[in-house]
Amino acid sequence: MIHVGLWLPLLAGLLLFMVPSLGRTFAILSAAVSLAIAVVLFAGYGGQGVAYASQTPFLPEVGVYYAVGLDGAGLLLWIAVSLVVLLGVWVADVPVRFLALALMMQTGLLGIFAAQDLVFFYAFFEATLIPALLMLWFYGGGDRLRAIYIFALFTLVGSLPMLASIFAVRYLGGAESFLYTDLVAHPLTGQAAALAFLGFLVALAVKTPLFPLHAWLPSFHQQNHPSGLADAMGTLYKVGVFALFKWAIPLMPEGFKEWQGLLLFLAAFGALYAAWLAFSAPDWKTLLAYAGVSHMGVAALGLFSGNMEGTVGALYLLGASMVYGSAMFLFVGLVYKRTGSLDVLPVRGLAKHTPALYVLGMFLLMAMIGLPGLSGFPGELMVLLGAYQVSPWLTFLAFLAVIAAAAYALTAFQKLFQETPQAQAVPDMDSREWGFAAVTVGVLLLMGLYPKLFTAYLEPLGKALAALFGGAS
Amino acid sequence: MSIGFWEVLALLVLVGTGLAVVRLQNAVHAALALIANFLVVAGVYVALEARFVAMIQIIVYAGAIVVLFLFVIMLLSAASANVGQDLLPRLSWVAALGALGLACVLTYAVTRFQPPVDAPALGGGLPQALGPLLYDPEKWLYALLVVGFLLLVATVAAVVLIEPERIVAATSHPAHPRQDQKPSPSAGQQKDEKAVVKR
């Protein structure tokens, strides 16, 4: 089941790429089946440990196994990815080959969450880059070459130290293979751990993205296709927090301890910094890019707290932000379809013509700025509870972003929807967009009002992580 | 080994002819100075119990190689050292400094060499002494063969370099004559080349 779920999108994507006449329906079908498999996997999860584990020797001489499996965090993110891909291929107005690329990227993302072997994790982590680059390359905006250059530079340069660290972890740690279980049993210690952790950190901070390695993100989003599908996929690709949680910290707890203070500061400062300057963002994609940086700063703050609450909050916030962040990009794509521009500044007053779109936007916006009752809040709250135990001042710093978020989000929203309506009428949501809206709002509410659905599975993971540092909670 | 009159004289002549090689403006004179240098070196070889090598030095180096040089100089009418434009005029300073530095470093290096006190005699470096070494499979036989082969290759290479067109024409396969080309394009090219030479 898990193998089907993992590889189906890639196969469907390749098929669709070669036979574009299969059309959007095929992509939707594939994404829907993926989501169904995800839900079945979730429903069958026992609540403890790694489920659906399977392992086949791949290069047994060097200790590489094709090993996959899902724990609570992996499941949550697996579902989030499947859902967002379905929403994306459902609503985004893009060429069919674009959809195919999105499907291929889905496999890479799912693989990142499911991999139980470090080499396979790395392979998925890097392979996902290819469709992302291709989307930007084929369908990006006018200045895309520069964006590609920056994106590739950051990600590739960041990845190389991680590759070095991967080998360091295995060989210096003395594990028999690259399997997660093996590696965890032989954590790295001492100075080597600090250096190896730094190697992981560089790669993962780029993908978190953590200040100051977030700099590639705005140009990436600005230049991507205005439909928002590529941006949504890019949002899903922000797996740094997950990878830090799953690999970097458990394999090198001592290394993490070495950097913890700096990391906490960077995360908190980045959260405020990005939220603050999002206020000056000239267009919606830049704004959302910075909003994403800010949220991931909060999530990273939770993870770096190294206790149960912070970890649960970070993972939950990560999953939630994948949904609302991606949905927000897709929503902006819908706006672009109507206005032909993504600039924040001119007053458009869309609400008069598109009341339904207005309400959807309000929903997404409120979810994004962490309104309680919607998906962003439970994660933020848990992060707060965790981080406050470690550093009240940094928590204060990071959560100043709560104010800044309200400022940038509502200001931009006001220009787009409120004030004097523009003269020419634009159509309100059609039935396809209604479908997107209904599912999105439903999921946001579910995640906001009944977080127990997922946090119950995240809690043991958080406790295990806290136990690494002797935390009882 | 004492440093007597002849040693000093040989040293002076060596350095003097060496400087002549690198400084004389007429290439023919420089080549002749090189011959002189080589002959002195051959004499030194004899003094150093390397008589066979001295012979070879005279025959091959002074006799064949430098004569070849002279031949080419005269063939190309390139006796003057001052051809073209000196694009790197400041390089002569660097060269002087570099040579001086090299001389200091190398001299320092060789004077620190401590020879073994009881070095065995070399038997005058006669062919009788060298032959067994040269043809001993345990020693230098294979190297000798390789060098021989190298000489062959070099000979062929020299020929190919100097007469490329004719060789290419000769080796083109008789079963597949080139029909798409005009008669003897290589000949025409050759003519061009000759014209160039004449001009």
Next chain:
Amino acid sequence: MQETFLLPLIIALPLLGFVLLGLFGKRIGEPAAGWLASLLVLGSFLLGLVLLLQGGARWALPDWLPGIPFSLNLDNLSGVMLMVVTGVGFLIHVWAIGYMHGDPGYSRFFSYFNLFIAAMLVLILGDSLPVVFIGWEGVGLASYLLIGFWYHERINVDSARKAFIVNRIGDLGFLLAMGLLWSMFGTLSISELAEKVEAGGYSFTTLTLAGFFLLVGAMGKSAQVPLMVWLPDAMAGPTPVSALIHAATMVTAGVYLLVRHAFMLHDDAYLSGLIVFIGLLTAFYGALCSLGQWDIKRIVAYTTLSQLGFMFVAVGVGAYWVAIFHIVTHAFFKALMFMTSGSVIHALGGEQDVRKMGGMRKYLPATHLHGLIAAFASGGLVPLAGFWSKDAILAYSFEYGPWLWFLMLLASVLAALYSIRWYVLVFWGEYRGKEHPHESPAVMLWPNHILMGGAIGVGFMGLPYVIDYKNFIEPFLTKAIGEFPHEKLPVLTEWVLILTSAVVAIAALWWGFRFFQQRMPAWYKRFQAAALQGFYVDALYNALLVNPAKGLAELLFGGDKGLLAGFAGLGSLMGGLGSLLARLETGALRFYLAGLVLALVILVGWGVLR
């Protein structure tokens, strides 16, 4: 106390209204949408009343988040608030059916209104702080939506945004309080916190800090100095919104929150002193500003500020039940005051400037009666509701310190003055406008009749002990808030205080009644000009906080581009190094040879000299 799913149902009813009206509002149509919304609120009211009479209720969903239950608690304190919110809320809903008549966003309005009630109920009933926070931000959202209800006009949406952002400052305080309490006690359930605080074994100063964070939250929501700037601007919303949210219910949430956490405050002299100080400042600031306004709704908004200051003082001096008592009476008379204003605005076709009103007692007799009672209750005339609650605050202030009593007496003189100014400018003199005023329809009059009854009558459930030895509300509330022993004033002192405040109120009302009918003297005009601008606090904030923050945002944005350029520069640094090295590749053979020789010198030299 019973475990019952009916408790979440109380919240679910208005929430259902929000969903139904939001999705199908246009189809439900005009009067039906309003009645549906009103009846759902009434349903909540009745359900809540039943549960309250049965002695309260609890409901919880354990481990909603790890270690945090989703728990609701209906005790006497939340019960009283529930009655006020749903009761007064129902009346305002009904009144709004008339007021919002013909508005294109009619059903949207009631949908938001129901959302507000639902969120407010979550706030009140929540027992776990995150649940309270859901309601806390939920009412903020509803307030934002309703202030900006007529979103085509920029001033409205700007005000809405301002309200939301300023409230978020308070929310940050709330969040930090949760973080601190969690790290101290490992629980966020209010009832468990109360037990743990009683049990002791923690740093007292840390608890003070937690209380301070809560206070910041309360200050944001209850518009206390220095976070009061959003409330006057919030009057950009429709009048029912001002009546319900920005007078009767939401703005009192901060007071409610503090009373809920009385166990943290009551023996913390620093924190209590701070609360008293903030309350006093707000009471005076609101009262003075109110005296300078010309917009009828802003007059009332500033009176609300002043009354909220009274409530804070009550909390600060430890009179928790009095604070709630004042919330109840204030809900009635201030809602009445707003709705009377609304009726006048309605009668004059949207005119809000009191300089174009006057003489309304002839045109709108019923509304005039409402206004009279509202002004008297607000001004503290014996024996209307406002008098009793304010008198209780004064009495407790006297216990705290006679100087505080004196200042509060001064504040209540101002309260009497602004109430009577509002009344005189609207209802007395000659009509100064051009519209043809018409009395409101029955659907708007009847809610006001009921509220008027409340403004007269509710005070009697909290009479001072010298009159009614065991009044109703004090023991009822203290059961939930907690019994905090305090010395009762001697009977004589109590009587003197009552009589003094009664006489002072009557005198102030009479003097104001005469004064505001004359031409204003010059000193008053100067004062009025400053008060009209809210004593320039807004301008000050803009200059000190808002504009620098915006500027910094611009600066940071530019800086971030520089950051990227820096990273790109790192790349081109390597490129530059490459092209520098490429220049070595001259193609000149002798140049290469020179390099060879130099390398030889260096390598051999290194080899022999080593």
Next chain:
Amino acid sequence: MIWLVASALLFSIGAYGALTRRTAILMFLSIELMLNAAALSLISFSKLTGSLDAQVVVLFIIAIAAAEVAVGLGLIVAIFRRRETTSVDELRQLRG
């Protein structure tokens, strides 16, 4: 020992010539001088250490020098035919 010094001096002189000579032929001559200096040092070492192997190596050096000269002069002639110059400064095609 003096011959070692002589070989060092000759080698340096050859290097100087290789750098300063601008025609390919003379540059080549200088290189021959350097090669010869190396051979001289080998012979000296042979004498000092009493090993005949060095003399054998010198024979190889001479053989290889002959091969090198054959190819090198061939190259020079070929280049001269195409470019009509033996100046190395004008041969700058060897750059990327």
